[in-house]
Amino acid sequence: MKTGRSIDVPVETPSGTSRSVTRRVLLASTIGSAIEWYDFYLYSTAAALVLGPLFFPSRSPTAGTLAAFATYAAGFVARPLGGLLFGHFGDRIGRKSMLVLTLLIMGTATFLVGVLPTYQQAGVVAPVLLVTLRVLQGIGLGGEWGGGVLMSGESAPVNRRGLYASFPASGFPLGLFASTVMFRLVSELPEHQLLTWGWRLPFLASIGLVVVGVFVRRGVPESPEFVRVRKAGRQARMPLAGVLRQGPTPVLRGALASLGLAMIVSVYSVYLLSYASAGPPAGQGPKVLNGLLAGALLEALLLPVMGLLSDRLGRRPVMLFGYAVCAVVGLVAPRWLLSGSQTLIILTFVLALGIGHAAVYGAVSAFLIDMFPPEHRYSALAVTYQLGATIASFGPLVATALAGSAHTAGPGMWLLWACLTAAAVAVAAGRYRLPGVPTPSARPAEQPRAGAGPPGHGTR
Template identity: 40%
Template structure:
């Protein structure tokens, strides 16, 4: 059976009917995907926070603080640049071998890599080898995460009853704010150590904790069942033989629209958290603990918003939630950064929280939107390519924001304008999605 064969048919015999889907199984799988996803995001976000607080002074040593920050954020960006390669690799594996097996591989890869970062000597110990090795480990992290997010969303969607896919697609998305809470919370705890202790070895503890967390995540992942849709594809000999080339040839418009839809939830998040942490410590001279608390507050609110966004997706459609959430974020962008610019602790936390709350509506809906853009034979590859294309651009956002901010003479309006631009790109993606979707997966049209 070639890639273009009609769904539900095989050569010479009727296709096997898809198995019945029930909420109990869907809940079990979605929670399993959520927990594993949260642990992977914890590993990935540790690097994000450390890039703003640690790596710029311990691995990218320079007399100029801006140069060190740019170098550190460049390494952060490298992980995101590697994600599309991981999307190609694990997207093909997910469509050829299976969703479950691929998710087992990604969690092992990123957990081991994160633990090794915690053991890596700094520049003062091994010289230039330190930033080089750190960059290589970041690349491996990016490759692994390139197949993680898409796989977690897809295995949840494909186990869910069609009418309730919005809530189950949103559930693994909560792994992102939970990972943020865990990673930022870990750094808040170690920041309570003396500065000398933190600089010497305290910052390494959250990275080393990835090893026992890996064992937990691996156990949970082994309990997941393979997706019913992929099982049907296997039984009916409908597995795509060349999913990557087929997606790029037949579904490139869907890839571009999907990347635009996902951009705000990823790029906007790093602007309001990673860039703001760097801006707050360097320019506003705020305590890093305050900014980490701001990140914790934002992530806590994000959990609730994602849940609401999932339900709204079922009622109104993923594209509408994406568009309205993107427009609301664009309108709030300048007020968000004006609040942060005040350097008032309460207003800084409020600004970070409002910024993340707005972008969390499109983020909560984008899993449903992206899954609906691709047929099952190509879904893992398509979602992986689209989401990781957005991730690659998102990883460059703190670097771009820092460079433009410095070039403007430290004018905060440049960050707000970038936030508006990212939001409007996502709005455009949301407007295109209904025309390109195979269906607004599980949505009740009104």
């Protein structure tokens, strides 16, 4: 890649437009992302703990859990649709307006889950409505992730893109932490109250958060890289076509890296949460939630650190380190989670989510951004990240089906290892270097293809 690439990256933006504007962009991206992940992961926690008997009653506990996890996956299936829809218009008319719209869609759907009738009250209509709202959540989140990291990453100096893009990524553990806190509080209610009205409170509370998020996001400027594209009249009529013209390699690498990232969440925060909460020993659900809280909080703190390390060391070594940590912890996680020891349960989530997932997530945003030019970057992130996340969302469903009535975490661990191996191969498949740092031997291979974007934005 040519050293002239730095001309196309907003190196001057933090100081040129003022530090206060840059701070507002980071704050708006992070807050909005946290709210959307709070909304989205309320369902995953509820699916593991209460939604099965409320909306999918069955004489078989496994069947109820399967149905709840299937609707969890439905939200992920809708994410590529949302990503492509909002990615198209985000590349055509701007990132900012899409982020406001996705937040409204997500918040409204989450609030409505809190007022749904249960199966006992409305029969089959209840699960149908639940699945419909879950799909709307997925559509909203599908457009949120790419727009959030682009608003921050495209406002970054070229040597700080990993750090800036990690701030909206922090919205994930913050949202997971907040949703887990809410369910940790309501889980203290007597079972009858929890299953009648207590589970609704976290969903209803989301409407206030959405109002705050929309207010903050409306006050930030458009992405400077997109502004330059628009002024030059370089918006693509069909951004997805530009992604496809780059060839299958960047899309495949990005999708596999995202698959490994999302499988960590699916296995540790959904499948193993249900596995460990069911015991034995009995009654350790609160301990597991405490462990999830500790892991999410540590990840929120370490994500910017990992993003900065990816700027200093490169994306690849930081991501490979994170994959390795999660895979190794998977060897002992089933035993630790059923030990009854609060210390071991917390250690499981701290290592897997707080350190391992933080390393991958802190670097992956810039890893994907660097692969594509701004003309079709929003759409490209939708194709890569959402495709991998969608496939990974079936992890809890497949693992539960394979395990059947046997209380074992073996299938989940097998899926985790398989996906992390694929992700590691994808990340290691090509030479990666920091943006703006040329590698003479790599220059000829990194010239952009015709139609793939302006000079200096070749596929990495």
